[in-house]
Amino acid sequence: MSVVFPLVVAVDGPAGSGKSSVSKEVARRLGFGFLDTGAAYRALAWHVEASGVDTDDAASVVSCLPSFAYRIGTDPAGYAVHVGEVDVTTAIRDPEISAVVSRVARVPEVRTHLIELFRSIIAEEPTAGIVVEGRDITTVVAPDAPVRILLTASEDVRIARRSAELVGDSAQAAGEQLHRRDEADSKVVDFMTAADGVTTVDSTELDFDQTVDAVIGVIRATQPEAVR
Ligand SMILES: Nc1ncnc2c1ncn2[C@@H]1O[C@H](COP(=O)(O)OP(=O)(O)O)[C@@H](O)[C@H]1O
Numbered sequence: 359m360s361v362v363f364p365l366v367v368a369v370d371g372p373a374g375s376g377k378s379s380v381s382k383e384v385a386r387r388l389g390f391g392f393l394d395t396g397a398a399y400r401a402l403a404w405h406v407e408a409s410g411v412d413t414d415d416a417a418s419v420v421s422c423l424p425s426f427a428y429r430i431g432t433d434p435a436g437y438a439v440h441v442g443e444v445d446v447t448t449a450i451r452d453p454e455i456s457a458v459v460s461r462v463a464r465v466p467e468v469r470t471h472l473i474e475l476f477r478s479i480i481a482e483e484p485t486a487g488i489v490v491e492g493r494d495i496t497t498v499v500a501p502d503a504p505v506r507i508l509l510t511a512s513e514d515v516r517i518a519r520r521s522a523e524l525v526g527d528s529a530q531a532a533g534e535q536l537h538r539r540d541e542a543d544s545k546v547v548d549f550m551t552a553a554d555g556v557t558t559v560d561s562t563e564l565d566f567d568q569t570v571d572a573v574i575g576v577i578r579a580t581q582p583e584a585v586r
């Protein structure tokens with residue numbers, strides 16, 4: 359009996375471009391699974407901090423990997439992130455975690471460990487497809503995915519969207535943090551330019567529903583049987 363893998367829709371892009379919210383809605387509409395890979399880097403940063411370890415020291419970060427008991431579901435309607443028994447779904451969105459996550463994500467051993475984890479979650483997806491979003495999905499995690507998309511938007515628009523969802527944090531601080539994080543992250547992987555074969559969806563002038571429709575349009579163009 360041959361093994362049938364799910365159809366992988368790989369989505370990359372900078373912070374605030376809509377990767378997470380748009381991918382989740384696309385998955386919901388198509389009956390696919392959804393994997394937010396950034397959540398794992400955030401949860402590891404949370405775990406490193408909770409272990410009292412300096413996020414700036416790569417060797418100490420690596421020493422936290424064996425005790426990192428990470429769990430995430432792929433049902434877009436039941437999104438929840440756990441480290442051991444602790445539900446960290448909300449805690450990992452804290453600006454304090456956003457401020458340190460890039461330090462954890464730049465460690466090569468961390469990336470190797472999490473990339474393997476993502477590939478095993480993808481291989482075990484029980485539905486017909488899975489939308490996987492992050493920074494290196496189209497290039498490293500699933501470069502052979504049949505659908506590969508770079509979701510972008512101008513920095514001003516991304517900052518405005520991100521600061522609109524923060525409470526008690528000034529728009530300026532949110533903007534500066536987003537800019538710094540993209541700068542640090544893009545030294546590790548290039549998610550600002552589309553690799554060969556990757557389709558760019560620029561949501562600067564699109565509202566949320568139009569962006570979802572644009573992504574589904576790209577999927578339909580390459581995999582018509584996946585979209586009815
Ligand atoms: N095309 C769009 N138009 C307006 N708001 C959007 C659009 N796409 C996403 N958003 C909103 O922008 C915010 C950031 O989106 P998110 O999915 O968290 O981005 P990312 O995962 O790329 O960081 C969310 O509040 C989301 O609802």
Ligand SMILES: Nc1ccn([C@@H]2O[C@H](COP(=O)(O)OP(=O)(O)O)[C@@H](O)[C@H]2O)c(=O)n1
Pocket residue numbers: 372373374375378395396397399400459460463491492493494495539543
């Ligand atoms: N595939 C990925 C996904 C996220 N990340 C890291 O994880 C962090 C959080 O990712 P995220 O997708 O939750 O960030 P947002 O774009 O949603 O703000 C990023 O700033 C990167 O440092 C990564 O290195 N590779």
